[in-house]
Amino acid sequence: MNKPGFQPSLKGRALRLLSQREHSRAELERKLAPHEEVPGELAKALDELQARDFINDGRAVDSLVNRRSAKLGSTRIKQELAAKGLSGEAVTEAMAGLKETEWHRATEVWRKKFGHPPQDPQDRAKQMRFLLTRGFNADVVRRVVQGSDLDE
Incomplete structure (x- = not known):
């Protein structure tokens, strides 16, 4: 597909990654850093994408929570959010919502x-x-396995 010798720009690479799923800024920095040829070029490209709302950490949090909450508990989801460089108010709100539905x-x-x-x-x-x-x-695991609340 690509012509020989053609290398997509950092912005192009970032857009390709973002087209597949939401990424946090920290995650994009980690993935794209090996492709940065001029110092500061990556930060500039990501700033531009963030200004245009292509990169939105709140959406990245929501996306991960929606994808993973049916199979994972809040502790594991919090670890995955941290691994993607996400923290702050959006993560705190998401964790509060997950804890309410943990037993179910x-x-x-x-x-x-x-x-x-x-x-x-x-x-x-x-x-x-x-x-x-x-x-x-x-505590939730103990209750579920004991079967004491299966009809809640």
């Missing part, structure tokens, strides 16, 4: 994977480990 989301993940109460202590440990590794709160 954990129950759905548990039902899809197991759908039945544990038969023995090893099965119980396996089910709890599964939910814990997906970032659900330990």
